[in-house]
Amino acid sequence: MRVTQSKSVVSQVEEILHGRIRDDTYPPGSRIPSESELSEEFGVSRATVRTVLAKLAATGLILRRQGDGTYVNSKIRETSANFGNLWDFVNLIESNGYKSSIKALSVGLRTATEQEMTALSIGPEEKMLSMARLFYADAQPVILANNAIPASYLCEEVDRIDGHLPIREILRRYCRQEIAFAITDIRSALASDEIKTIMGAGLGETVLELQLAFYSKDNLPLALGVNYFNDAILRLCLVQAWS
Amino acid sequence: MRVTQSKSVVSQVEEILHGRIRDDTYPPGSRIPSESELSEEFGVSRATVRTVLAKLAATGLILRRQGDGTYVNSKIRETSANFGNLWDFVNLIESNGYKSSIKALSVGLRTATEQEMTALSIGPEEKMLSMARLFYADAQPVILANNAIPASYLCEEVDRIDGHLPIREILRRYCRQEIAFAITDIRSALASDEIKTIMGAGLGETVLELQLAFYSKDNLPLALGVNYFNDAILRLCLVQAWS
DNA sequence: AAGTGGTCTAGACCACGAC
DNA sequence: TCGTGGTCTAGACCACTTA
Numbered sequence: 383m384r385v386t387q388s389k390s391v392v393s394q395v396e397e398i399l400h401g402r403i404r405d406d407t408y409p410p411g412s413r414i415p416s417e418s419e420l421s422e423e424f425g426v427s428r429a430t431v432r433t434v435l436a437k438l439a440a441t442g443l444i445l446r447r448q449g450d451g452t453y454v455n456s457k458i459r460e461t462s463a464n465f466g467n468l469w470d471f472v473n474l475i476e477s478n479g480y481k482s483s484i485k486a487l488s489v490g491l492r493t494a495t496e497q498e499m500t501a502l503s504i505g506p507e508e509k510m511l512s513m514a515r516l517f518y519a520d521a522q523p524v525i526l527a528n529n530a531i532p533a534s535y536l537c538e539e540v541d542r543i544d545g546h547l548p549i550r551e552i553l554r555r556y557c558r559q560e561i562a563f564a565i566t567d568i569r570s571a572l573a574s575d576e577i578k579t580i581m582g583a584g585l586g587e588t589v590l591e592l593q594l595a596f597y598s599k600d601n602l603p604l605a606l607g608v609n610y611f612n613d614a615i616l617r618l619c620l621v622q623a624w625s
Numbered sequence: 626m627r628v629t630q631s632k633s634v635v636s637q638v639e640e641i642l643h644g645r646i647r648d649d650t651y652p653p654g655s656r657i658p659s660e661s662e663l664s665e666e667f668g669v670s671r672a673t674v675r676t677v678l679a680k681l682a683a684t685g686l687i688l689r690r691q692g693d694g695t696y697v698n699s700k701i702r703e704t705s706a707n708f709g710n711l712w713d714f715v716n717l718i719e720s721n722g723y724k725s726s727i728k729a730l731s732v733g734l735r736t737a738t739e740q741e742m743t744a745l746s747i748g749p750e751e752k753m754l755s756m757a758r759l760f761y762a763d764a765q766p767v768i769l770a771n772n773a774i775p776a777s778y779l780c781e782e783v784d785r786i787d788g789h790l791p792i793r794e795i796l797r798r799y800c801r802q803e804i805a806f807a808i809t810d811i812r813s814a815l816a817s818d819e820i821k822t823i824m825g826a827g828l829g830e831t832v833l834e835l836q837l838a839f840y841s842k843d844n845l846p847l848a849l850g851v852n853y854f855n856d857a858i859l860r861l862c863l864v865q866a867w868s
Numbered sequence: 869a870a871g872t873g874g875t876c877t878a879g880a881c882c883a884c885g886a887c
Numbered sequence: 888t889c890g891t892g893g894t895c896t897a898g899a900c901c902a903c904t905t906a
Contacts (some may be wrong), residue, residue, distance in 0.1 A: 388646060389892085390894070390895095391894075391895070392894080392895090394856075410894075411844070412713075416871075416872060417872080418871090418872090426895080426896085427895060427896045427897065427898095427899085428896090428898090429895070429896070429897085430895060430896080431896085432873085432874090433894095433895095435873090442806045443733060443846065444680055445805060445842050445843075445906080446842075446872095446873065446874095447842055447871055447872085447873075447903090448872070448873045448875065448902065448903050449870060449871080449873065449903030449904030449905075450871095450872065450873080450901070450904055450905075451871090451904095452872090453844075455847075455886080456844055456845065457805070457806075457840055457844055458806075459810070460806070462858040470864070471749070489754060509829070512767065512903080534875080536646075545805075559881070561699075561867065562688060562690075562866065562867060563685045563698070563864060563865060563866040563867065564864070564865045565700070565701070565862065565864055566860040566862065566863040566864075566865070567857070567861065567862050567863075568833065568862075568863065569809060569856045569861070570813030570814065570829075570831040570833045570856055571813065572830055577817060586813075587815055588813040588815060588831045588834075589813060590812070590813045591809065597700055599688050599689075599690055600688075601688065601698065601699055601738065602689075603656070603699055603700075607872080613811070613812045613813055617810055618810065618812070619808065619810050619811075620808070620809040620811065621806065621807070621808055621809075621811065622712070622806060622809070623805065623806040623809045624805060633874085633875070633876095634874075634875075634876070635875080635876090659890075659891060659892080660891080660892065661890090661891090669876080669877085670876060670877045670878065671877090671878085671879090672876070672877070672878085673875085673876060673877080675893090676875095678892090688878095688882090689891095689892065689893095690885080690891085690892075691883065691884050691885075691891070691893060692884035692885030692890080692891050692892070693885055693886075693890095693891065693892080694890090694891060695891090695892080696887095734877075735873085766890080792889085830886095856891045
């Protein structure tokens with residue numbers, strides 16, 4: 383396998399090894415080649431290989447034992463949610479074993495709420511781009527996602543916006559902004575009548591409420607979100623790994 | 626500041642920089658010295674400095690901009706929970722601005738439940754060390770934590786166990802096992818009467834239920850936990866950062 | 869004793885942003 | 888243009904596990 387210059391060497395090697403774990407070239411519980419063997423195979427330095435293996439170990443996908451070797455974690459399915467892709471709902475739904483789809487309920491401008499004015503440090507005259515979307519697991523609605531972006535960030539007309547895109551992609555395309563970090567509050571809540579109507583049968587008495595704030599590298603607040611999550615159907619699953 | 630050989634150079638530099646952010650030597654929003662300046666100050670290579678800065682950036686504590694510099698993230702309080710220490714409840718309670726304390730409700734042996742036998746791949750004759758503990762924020766109980774460890778892992782007498790220690794420390798001291806990774810399911814639930822009785826006033830209708838499984842580097846399941854979390858009082862807050 | 873991962877160095881070159 | 892962070896290399900030495 384040769385490595386080209388278009389993407390970074392690290393991310394290329396990462397994709398290859400990730401793929402080998404996914405397709406059982408390296409089966410669960412098995413030992414994968416040593417750092418020196420991998421660095422020789424890919425024609426890269428051992429430091430580069432170590433960077434990749436450290437990333438995979440951080441997600442819990444592999445376990446490393448000094449003096450012994452590196453093993454594929456048999457307790458973690460490749461598909462299971464981990465911290466990095468946790469709020470990637472499409473991925474989350476599919477890793478729960480369903481087919482995912484998105485329905486855009488509404489996309490449009492409105493005035494900012496009190497809460498938004500505080501969180502985004504904007505004035506009362508400022509408009510917000512507000513989006514409501516419903517994520518389905520097979521035919522069952524499981525996540526109601528409300529997101530809002532200050533309209534001043536928009537570089538394009540509102541009616542050109544594709545309501546099916548993830549928030550990260552919307553900010554990238556229509557605002558030319560990149561998310562650097564996000565802060566999430568996780569709460570439990572009683573399912574309101576409105577949510578029960580929208581989410582339909584298969585909803586328990588309670589839902590998970592995820593309150594999100596997205597920021598740029600310049601510490602600029604880019605967007606706010608409130609997501610209602612039907613945890614009777616979907617598992618919200620986190621993996622933590624320590625070195 | 627000289628660096629000794631007792632701990633790793635990386636962790637020493639990390640502690641120093643972390644401390645400087647905590648005590649406002651590097652105030653929120655300010656630019657911190659460049660990689661070369663830091664490597665010169667500490668007498669370590671630039672690679673070592675980069676390892677430290679990558680760790681801090683992964684927790685969202687600093688923001689790095691190529692061609693510009695490295696800045697202290699003003700949106701993240703040093704004390705706020707991040708992924709690495711998320712299930713460190715003492716830390717979590719104190720980062721919410723309370724004084725934390727722990728009450729051990731019960732510590733003892735019992736037979737394994739069906740669920741535990743499946744999750745731990747053990748037989749019906751196997752005993753479990755079961756612990757119930759209550760975490761307080763000031764005088765208010767906020768987390769009810771139930772943990773169970775297969776009794777076969779124990780190296781010491783049950784009555785010598787200190788019920789106030791965190792699960793990681795209990796496994797270390799009394800079982801000589803180290804946690805390598807953990808899998809958590811987050812759910813919302815109605816507060817049962819039993820929980821209402823234990824947690825008392827200040828509890829909402831719903832609670833967060835955190836179901837945990839801890840594993841060793843050998844992929845051995847070490848312990849299971851079910852935690853009930855009063856999210857009316859305590860914020861469960863996650864920070865994610867992308868490179 | 870041999871092989872594994874863990875730590876650290878010194879230096880090269882590149883991409884990007886501010887001035 | 889200059890200084891910043893981003894990427895990658897080659898190699899040294901150590902700690903640990905296994906045989």
